[in-house]
Amino acid sequence: MNILTCFKIVSDLDLMSESDWVVEDHFRINTSFVKNMINPYDESALEITLLYKEQAEKLGSAVNLSALTIGSKQLDAYLKTLYALRFDKAVRIENQHDLRFSPDAISTVIANYVKVIKKPEVIILGRQSGVGDNAKTPLLVAEHLGWPCISQAVKIEPASEGLLKVSSMADDGLVIETIRPPCVLSIGNAPNSYLRIPTLKDKVNYGKKEIEVLEIENYLNQAVLEQPSEGHNITGLKPINHKRQGVVIEGSTPAEKAQNLYHNYLQERLKQL
Amino acid sequence: MKHTIVLNGCSETFLSQAEEVNGFAAAYLKDSRADKTIIFHCTDRHKPFLIANSPTPSTQLIRLPRYQPEIILRTLEQLEASSNTELYLFPGDFAGSELSPRLAYRLGGSSLIAVNKISRTENALTCHKAVYSNYMQAEFKLSERPYCISLAKGSTDPLPIAVENDVEKDVSEIDIANQEWNNTVLSFKGDQESEPEKACAHIVDYEFVKKEAASGLENANYILVAGRGVKMKEKVDKLHTIAGQLGAELGVSRPVAMSAWAPLNKLIGVSGIMAKPQICITAAVSGAAAFYTGIEKSKLIIAINTDRGAPIIRASDLAIVDDYEKVLDELVQIITEAQCKGDTSL
């Protein structure tokens, strides 16, 4: 089976301090000062992919893994790590355009890449990533390809005859389906949140394979790239104040304070629990 | 504007979906005309309940064997192809956020997930949503109709569906299911391979495990936390009782757990549980960093401490500077009285 896992590298936004959230031209925010990381949902997706391969190979079926990311050369370090973890192919589609809020453009690129290489039967992606927070890419990849999509997937296991057993979260329970590929799997809050770490020896032995670098223009037309038309455009951006207020509830006696707390703040909230 | 609401009646969460969307519509769609609510459902048994809690006078029921996005999308695509609805409103749950962008794609519209506020402008819908991992609030203009949006959880207060006895509910129904749900292989009406059947040909086997009611401190919606300042085991035991009376789960800070005044599995903080309740009341907690991390994700933090300078006061939403025992005793009394009068749904 051929699996393509797509991932995105994002800035660790928790490291930004309050004064770093400055909105620049074109609603850009400079996050280049903070460390990068694999988008957490994508990190789960990559680990789940590796777990799947391990299990499938134990059952004697061959699995070929590719990893794809879109962005600049800086991301190659992550792709090398994936080689060290025995991904068979690591691909980067070079891009310098601002596609933060363009999940349709991103998913078109992925779908076109898949159409060209005609290979993967299964595409695995994290459900959302923390800059655009669009949460649409996996769904739109499925739409572009006309494939079914299982969202909120949390576990993928091999089943007989090239089928996959996929567990996914529903709003009121867990769905366990046996699926015939092709399909898109969108990874939700999976129990595997960390990607395994390759040893230094594996980095030396496997991490030096050449990364396939492709041009985004071959997968998306220039006009769309210049101005991704998604049917939506960003027109405003401002920081959200997360500071707690520390409002001191006044009253001359404990009873008065408790009354005040209950009637002005608690009563309504308790109803909603 | 004309809007349509889409709800998943196959799920036990139906009522909260309906109230969530109803609250949002009441807040932001006062001038819009509600076209209808489309409700997918699996069993005729629930029909009266679904109709009664449909947020709009007009309801379109679609019966299918079970919640299956591919079938639902195929059905919606056909049903709404010639509709002139401008806005499809989905709840902020898993189903709503997977259906809305896919429907928009199929109907040639535009979509946005986790929207917390909307307003109408000429030829566009202005939507607000959190981006940058909830650090920033963005405004988007949606320009392609129909607009398909799913809501951000908790962005507006849920609003119960008003019961209007004199208004006749307009209900239409489509039934594409052949059997009751719980079958592995989906079965649809018609002899030929039907559209829905094609839509889920990839599913070979299906099993559904119902979610057990989440329990324990990790999942509690309402917690009461005892800190070092309670000073002795008997007081922690008393707080345990009070927590029960308030309907909350009891947690403790590290000094309390390490004094064995409460079991270690009640420990909140770095070396214990990371809680994420709607309401967190802390009693005699000073608010050391290692503890605070454990309650940081609470929606509302209420601190009760005699020391106005305690770090927890600044890190809370609401603070009462007083003896925690006296305040909580009063609070229990108020809530018990309210319960007797029946004016809370506790």
Added chain:
Amino acid sequence: MSTTSKTQIVETLISILGKERVITDEEVLKESSVDRFRRFEEIHGYFTQPLPVAVVYLRNKNEVAAVLKFANEHNINLVARTGDSATEGGLETAVENSIVADGSEMNKIIKIDPYNMQATCECGTSLQDLEDELREQGYTTGHSPQSKPLAQMGGLVATRSIGQFSTLYGGIEDMVVGLEAVFPTGEITKIKDVPRRAAGPDIRHVIIGNEGALCYITEVTVKIFKYRPENNYLLGYTLNNMKTGFEILREVMAEGYKPSIARLYDVEDGASHFSHFAEDKCVLILMAEGPKPLADATGKAMEKIVAKYVECEKVDPRLIQVWFDNLNWDVSKVAEERTEIMETKNISNTTEISATWDRIYDIYKTCVERIRNEMPDMTLVGGHSSHSYLNGTNMYFVYNYNVVDCNPKQEITKYHLPIKKIIVEETIKAGGSMCHHHGVGKHRTRWIQEEYGSSYYILETLKKAFDPKGIMNKGTIFPGE
């Protein structure tokens, strides 16, 4: 050792302290039998050390004295503890029937004295609390170890802690003005707070760094400094060689400049902090602080020094500022670390050593090479120098590995100790010190005599003099039998 039964010990402790403050709950005892050194075992639910007989919470020096006296009279091992953030096994209860004597409830800030530029607090005062309180008044302790959100003053002094600004403010030994400590006989001793004295040996150093093996620290007076972060002069560079980096650090120190931060990361260790701007590069960070004219002059002079080394490329100070703002353990990361270890079976550990300028690079190079070649399953081997002195600097080795094909209980013997052995032996061979700032704990004691050489006589005599029955934190600093 002790012939007193568990029950007798507990009963006596209750008679001294009252029932509320003598804890015998098994879960609490398990948690209290280890520190971060054994966190891999602990996260996997294994507790391999003898459980203490009780954890006691002490509220004042008289209670400390009474408990110590009792332990001493009945040969009961006693482990002193405050913030519980030790990393070298110092808080492990190595022998049966130990008492863990917790001082975290002695947490009063007794006096902040801005006129005399000193602050006095009880041993259980958390450094974070003291620092927050001081900063509100425009002062700082100048002490900023990574463990700041967790560590407390007693433990910081007992382990000879050091902070990130040490090159200017010094280690904790340079900050402590006066002390109060209780010895095994129950003797309460107070060393007064004076600027300096020449009245015999400096006895503060019997207490500072004793790791609970000689006495129990109950009160600490430290210097305070004016807090002027607005004057911070932050510099960051990328470079290719650690050797160049050490040369620059040496020159800065030798020329007589006093940066507050002087740090040099190698490629591997740096990658986990700086990969977004320094791929495959070493990173050098310097910061000057203090009064503005001084900070500016120091900053500019250091810039000039670095400019002579052509391989150094200056980076945007904002990149370094972000790193600076996230220096200390973010406590939520401590919680995440547990999950990460559990899921990935990958753990990060450290060993810190020091040596003179002429030896440090060779120690660094040899250790890194040897660990890479000799140890299995390594995922990161590297380190940084973070505290520089006139005659040398430290090296903080960081090593991560995947724990595979063994029981969690074997993590220490299969990986951690063999790696530590390489570092310690290479360092001692080269004439450096095997412990720069974490203390000896319980796992470097096997090399303590080599560390001291002929001067071990002095150290050993302290133990014989102050803890002749050997009841204080058995197996720490001094090897157990």
